[in-house]
Amino acid sequence: MKPKKLIMKNFGPFIEETLDFDQVATTGLFLISGKTGAGKTTIFDGMTFALFGETSGNLRAGKEMRSMFASPSEETSVSFTFAHQSLFYEILRRPEQILSKKRGDGVTNQAAKVQLTIFDAAGKELKQLSKRNEVDQFIKELLQLDAKQFFQIMMLPQGEFRNFLIATSNDKEKVLRNLFGTHLYQGFNEWLKEQQKAQNKTLEQQQQLAEQLLSRFDWQQEQPVFSTAEALEAWTADLEQQTAAIATMQTQKSEIDQAYQKTQTLFYQAKERENLRQEQQVLLEQQVALEASAPMINQKKHQLEALSWAAEKQPIWQRRMEKGAAYRHAQNQAAAAQDQLRSIQLQQQDWQAQRPIIEQRKEALEQATMKQRMFDSLLPIAQQAHKQQQALSDLRQEAQRQQTKRQAFEREESQFAAQQAQWSAEIEAAGDHQTVKIQLLECKNLLEKWLEIKEQYAKATADHQQRTVQEQALINKQTHLDKQETTLTVTLKTETSQNAKMQIARLQLLLEPDEPCPVCGATDHPNLQAHASYTIEDIMESEQRLLRTQKELTTAKEQLSANHTLLQQCQQQLAETHTLIEERQQAKEKAWQALFAALQVLEDGQAKITEATAADYLKQRMIVLDQQTAAVQKAQQQLQTLAQQQKTISNEKQALIEAEAAVTTKQQLAEGRMAALMEQLSGYSIQEIETQRLELKKLIQQQTNEIDSDAAQGAELEKNTVILSEKVDNLQTFSQEKQQEWQQANKDIDGFLQEAGYTEAQFEALLSRLSEKEALSMEVKQYQQDLYATQQRLATLEQRLADAEPVDSEALSEQCQQLEATREQMQEQIIQKQEKRRNNQLIYQELHMIYAQNVQAMDQLSQLQQLAETINGENSKKTSLERYVLQRYLEEILVVANARLARLTRGRYQFELADKVGSYRSSTGLEIDIYDDNAGQVRRAHTLSGGESFIAALALAISLADVIQAKAGGIEIEALFIDEGFGSLDEESLEMAMEALEMIESEGRMIGIISHVRELRTRITQQVFVETNGGGQSQIRIKE
Incomplete structure (x- = not known):
């Protein structure tokens, strides 16, 4: 992945800045400089935020990066374009932010957004993703890195890897643990401790059981x-x-x-005793069988002794074979060296025969050399004369141009003075607009808070009024339902009475003499009351009216109860809204007092602002302030440009005045020199002199090469003759020594063979049977053990049965x-x-x-x-399991780093993982030493100089990034940013560091150095300046 362009809008100290990496990294190495706190590292934060939605190191959230100078209606966004494998990726990300509404007053909370567009090499759009999860997943799969790993690979923080290089093993362990995720080993150690606690608890429980048994x-x-x-x-x-x-x-x-x-x-x-006698009989038979095998065992003993003797003498035999081979090899080397010496001596004789020809070449060379010296002495004079003539013409023209230009500079100076006075007056008139802007922003926040509370108060008031109307409606309904219930109750009584009369009248008609009455039970009713006559239809209609009235009364009572419940709820809500209105009223008054106080501070106590005019007043003041800010920024830029132009013109004018005087003097001197030079040339032109010199130079070079080649050949032949003579003598001596050693080995073998009475063939036969030695030894030993055990047991049985009587x-x-x-x-x-x-x-x-x-x-x-x-490192190596795993990772990093360090130091230094056990675990296992090839020994990393430490730390850091990247399996990151680390280097160390960076640059990486060290500005041509305007806002400027 190679960065192409970064655009930051309202991000950190930047309002709208663009950094084109193709423009600043044409040579691969570029400098990002600026004052401390100007926002140099924010450039890297922008790239990290665009890719992952968080800043480098995750120190601040994306929404916290919104610029304090941003207009309330302008969005914060970062656009980052990078290339990979002939494709271009443009990612645009906006954080969560609060913006003013496009229509009306108030603010809106805008959610985080992201958009990724993919283009081919011709710029044609291939694909676009706009869902946050899709984009984040795509970036993760493409890079195979998270934000933390991306930061570790692309950014080398201030002195971090210099500290890592010389850090203790404990400190290195903390860094590598986070990089390679070895926390599980630390967790395993904690698990073991928990297991120990559990085991101790089990032992305590078993001890309690044991104590209970002790009491029983x-x-x-x-x-x-x-x-x-x-x-x-x-x-x-x-x-x-x-x-x-x-x-x-x-x-x-x-x-x-x-x-x-x-x-x-x-x-x-x-x-x-009976059993012992039976065992004795068996053992006697076994003893007889063993004694019968004795001759065969004695023969095997003799064989075993012979094989043991052969095994003892085998090294002497082997030594004779080695001495013989060495003697033959020495003879072959001596013969080959003798042949080489004879060949060199013949070549030396041929070389001596060429001596007369070489002497003639030397005489011709001396004559040509003398002639060339003459023309060499004339050439500078001719060249000087030619230049002098041209200089005279140039001086006359230059004098005229300087006079014209000086007059133009004087006119420009007067114009610049007038413009400077005008722009300075404008800046002074604008006053401290930055302070006013901060006060206005504070007032605006207070206004928004007051408007919000005011809106809440209005809403609570409207809600209270609505509930008041609702309460009155419920009260009216309650009154209506009360009347309806009373009316239905009266109607129900009337209908019930009328229905009872109809039933009584009907029952009278149905009474029979001497039958009990269904109402009172009497059998005699002497005085029956006269009733109206009712039909069955009248009675049924009366019953239906009675049922309807009863149903309506029940419904009315239910509605009355429900309405009463609603009325109570409404009255309770009215009380709550009344309390809320009082709270909002107090908050509104308090917010207005805070806003009014801030407005009085803004206008020095002279503001005449009401609640109705506050919003329009602040809006108008913001418009005026924005206009003043733009005017001041423009005037400052023009004034700065004018000052630079004035300085340039003043310097050029002074140079012109001095140059005019110098030209006149030079013209007079040039005319005198010209006359003297023409006299010295003696009629030769510059063309004739150059032609003669070239021809003589070719002739001299040819003859010199032939003479030097001949001399080199003679010296080489003489050298080879001496070397080969010494070599022949040494090899002959060496061959004689090897012959003596071989002969002595033969004598040693003949000696022990004669002493033992063996021939060489018999001895070789014994050597071929050495593999049988162990089996023979075991067989003889087993026989002896069996015989001894049988004899001992028989003696014991005989002793036990000696005095036994039959029973x-x-x-x-x-x-x-x-x-x-x-x-x-x-x-x-x-x-x-x-x-x-x-x-x-x-x-x-x-x-x-x-x-x-x-x-x-x-x-x-x-x-x-x-x-x-x-596992915890309490062992002889003082190395924990986690540290042992990290050793393997660190070794892998050092292998990669050594290839780069060897190139950066021209093969002098190599990293080595120290294998020495330190006094403490904190200094054991991850210590890094440096092997110095010049000294031929290992050094501690602390002994490196400043420049050497920087190179070593740089190689280590880049290699660590490469290993992390390789293990993650993502795309190749072709960019590297180095944040400071140069301020502590002296001049020599800084020179070494720059050479190292140039070598890293040759690998094809784009390297950005973030620093404010002045010396780097003269060494690095491609530069990016992060400049502040004094109020916290920054701008990016690329050096032209």
């Missing part, structure tokens, strides 16, 4: 214990005591037990059975004691299992601790 054990004789291991040992002894106590309680059966045990012992002894084992077996029956009957008496012992045994086993688990857990904990210590 029923001691025979309690003892103090201080650990689980001591408890297990003490319990073992206590269990034995319990066993002994049980035996003591078995007093009544002790005699039977003793008899039983004695009889049983005799029985077992009898059975054991009837069947009788002993019967006697044991009888005693066992009696013993079993008495065993029941000690069941309780045995039960107690069993319970203790179960507790013992459970504690033993916990103890075994603890031992295993302790072993795991030890392994975890050892692993954690190793």
Whole structure:
């Protein structure tokens, strides 16, 4: 990726500035200079924001980069164009920002926007993306970098990599961890610590269980214990005591037990003797077989001794083979050197035969040289005469031109003085417009706040009025519903009474004598009341009217209840809006007081402004201020241009005056010199002199080359003769030495072969069988072990069976059975004691299992601790796992950096990763040393000079960027920006740094140096100036 153009509008200190990289980077190297804080680094911020929507280092959000000098209606945007693989990409990005409305008053919050357009090499549009997610994803896939990596690859911050070069391993680890994302190793170390805590917790829980078991054990004789291991040992002894106590309680059966045990012992002894006699018979047979194999084993012993002797003498035999090969090689070298010497001697004889011819060439060369010297002395005189004649003519013309030009300068000076007075008066009349602008912006913000609160007050008032109307409507409706309910209640009573009369009349007509009345239950009604006559239709119609009235009354009651609820809600909302109106009224008055106070400050207390005229007043003042600002900026630019022109004209006028006097003097001197030169030429023209000189020069060069070539040939032949003579002597001596060594080796072999009685063929045969030596040794050793074991066991059996007498084992077996029956009957008496012992045994086993688990857990904990210590760097190398991984990354970076450093230092320096273990972990593992080829030894990076450190840091930084870029898999970044780092360099170091940058430039990179160092302005022709106007606003100017 190569930057092409950057356009920043209302971004940082820039209002509308364009930087064309094709214009400033024609040679690849360019300087960005300006005062501190002018906005040099903001140029790089602009590129980073256009690509990723954030600034370099992500120190400020995009919306925070909006210029304070921007007009409220003008957008902030950055357009960045770059090229890659014959395609051009133009990305336009706008941050989230607050702008004034295009229609009416007030402001609007504009969301962030982005647009990416792709063009081919001919400028034809291929594709356009305008959705933020699509553009961000496309840039990410194209570059394969995020904003942080882009910043690390393209920008070298102030002294950062010089510090990285000499930093401790701890500091390097922090930087590389962020670059290569090795945080997981650090997290793994924390995980191990958590595992250790968990293991310790498990051990504590098991220890609690063990303490519970310790309290449950029923001691025979309690003892103090201080650990689980001591408890297990003490319990073992206590269990034995319990066993002994049980035996003591078995007093009544002790005699039977003793008899039983004695009889049983005799029985077992009898059975054991029978088994031993059987084993003795088998071993005797095995001994006979082994003794029969003795002659064969003795033969193999002799073979083993011979092979051991051959293995011991094998190095001497090998040495004779090596000496013989060395002797033959030396003979061949000596013969070849002798042939080369004879060839050189023949060439030397031919060279001596050419001596007379060479002497004749030397005499002719001396004559030609003398003649050439004569013409050489005349040529400067002729050239001087020619130049002098031309100079006279030029001096006369120059004198006339200078006089005319001086008169023109005097006229311009008078015009410039008048213009300067006029523009200075305009600037002075404008006053401090920047302060006024800040005050106006403050007033405008206060006005917008006041208008917003005023609008909220009006809205709250309108809402209150609307709810008041709504309340009155609900009250009217409530009154209407109350009346309707009363009317329907009366109607319902009337309809109910009328319906009851109709029902009674109907029932009278249906009464039968002596039947109970359905109303009162009586059987006799002597005085029946007279009723009107009603039909069935009249009664049914009355019932329907009654039902309708009941339904209407129910509906009226429901509406009345609902209306009452709405009325309560409305009244509550009215109270809330009333409170809100009071709050907005107070806020509005407070905002107006703040605005009015600010306007009074703006007009020095003379402002006559009302709430109705405030907005128009500020608008008019802003228009006037913008006009004044434009006029002042124009006057300042014109005044600055005029001052530069005045200075230039004044300098040129003074130079002209001095030049006029000098021309007159030169003209007089030139005429005198011309006459003297013509006398010295003696009739030769400059053309004749130059022709003679060229011909003589060719002749002299030809003869000189032939003589020098002959002399060089003779010297070379003499040199080769001496070298080859010495070489022949040395090789012959070397050949004799090798012959003596070979002969001595033969004597050594003959000596030990005669001593042992072997021939060379027999010895070679032994050497070929050395592979059998180990098998023979194992076979002989196994035989000896088997024979010794058999003999020892037979001796033991013979000793044990020597005094044994025959015993009837069947009788002993019967006697044991009888005693066992009696013993079993008495065993029941000690069941309780045995039960107690069993319970203790179960507790013992459970504690033993916990103890075994603890031992295993302790072993795991030890392994975890050892692993954690190793990963954390607590080892002989003092290197953690994360640092070991970072070593591999750093080695990869140094391999790339060494290729570049070798070129920058002409092969003198190379980076090396120090393998020495430091006193502390902080200085071990990532230390970088420098191998100095001139000194032939390794140096610390701290010992490099300023210029050398800059070159080393530059190579390291660029290589680090290359490795990051390669691992990310993105496109190649063909641009590099270096932010400062030159101010601390002396003159020599600065020279070295510039040479290094020029070499990096030759790789095809575009390099931009961000610096205010004055010396760089004279060294770098392509320059970009970031200039301030004194009020915080900056402009970009390209040096013409």
